[in-house]
Amino acid sequence: MADRSENIAPAFLSNLRVVLVEPKIPGNIGATARAMRTMGLSCLVLVKPVDFRTVPETRWMAHGAEDLIDNAAVVSSVDEALADIPFVVGTTNRTRGIWLNPIYNIDRAAALIAGVVQKQTVAVLFGREDRGLLNHELQRCNLIVRIPAAMKYPSLNLSQAVMVIVYEIFQACLDPPKPVRLRFAKNQDIERISYRIHDTMRRVGFTPHPNEETFLRAIRRVFRRSLQLEHRDVATLHKLCNEIDAYVKRRGE
Incomplete structure (x- = not known):
């Protein structure tokens, strides 16, 4: 028989926001909501999204997380999405960039994120399906992470990337390090x-x-x-x- 034991999501995961920048596929928005629900997250922010609330595909893919779709915040810019956020995690499939902070594998970075999110709001920023986050958007991030993958084709579907990254953060939060006491500037x-x-x-x-x-x-x-x-x-x-x-x-x- 399969193990049906469950992990209870820590209450402080309510401090974690998932921000999608200009998503173009309603199904990706729905699948992101479902991934978030599975990992105990509830705050979804969408920057200039495609019309998604009236598209059946969104709700099909969000099965069990329709309320996250209904309550998703829609904003007009990355600046608006991040204005009051003290700690921003950017995502990329790059391995380096001249004007970027060091890029860490998510399994290495998850413990740091778990330390911050216990006391402060953290936003995880995901880019467009076709070209990801732009340089000036990544430059707004305190931390930049990537998902290790076979180099022949290292790019994941948007909702798959959300699932992997929030899973790693969730796992780190089950046995979290001591909270980071620094009060990061917004x-x-x-x-x-x-x-x-x-x-x-x-x-x-x-x-x-x-x-x-x-x-x-x-x-x-x-x-x-x-x-x-x-x-x-x-x-x-x-x-x-x-x-x-x-x-x-x-x-x-």
């Missing part, structure tokens, strides 16, 4: 301080090389790579910029 706060530093550097006469967007990417990468930027750290950086701006203003008078 995504919108990191964006604000990145632009603030950029503006302050311009005031002192700094010329970004080779261009301003590359400099902004470099600032974001420094912040994301540390994995330890807290709200109070952002406040300190704003104070530093205030002092520099005030000094530049006095010199110009």
Whole structure:
């Protein structure tokens, strides 16, 4: 007889959000909801999705998780989806990228995610079916993960990728490490301080090389790579910029 014993999903998994960026296939949205239900997750966010609520395929594939479809949040941009999120996990099938943080296999990263999600909201960001997450979206992530696969064809279907990644996180949460005590800065706060530093550097006469967007990417990468930027750290950086701006203003008078 098959073992019918069940694992109870930890209550703190309610802090985990699954975010799909521009999904084009209603069935993938439904299958994602079913995968989430199986792993004890309940918060689904969709960025500019295809029409899915009126498509029968969505509900067929969501069997047993129709309420996740009904309650899914629909937003117009990745910025909106991540605005209040302190820790963002991006997904990719790449193995490296010039402007990206290190890319970890999900089985290595799951324990870290389990440590953060016990006390703070975590979003796992999944890309489009045809081209995944774009570089500027991956640059918004604290952590980037991939699913190891045979290199001849390493790409999984969207809902399959969701299933594998949330399964690994679920398993890590059954016997979780100690909670991460750091209070990570929210995504919108990191964006604000990145632009603030950029503006302050311009005031002192700094010329970004080779261009301003590359400099902004470099600032974001420094912040994301540390994995330890807290709200109070952002406040300190704003104070530093205030002092520099005030000094530049006095010199110009």
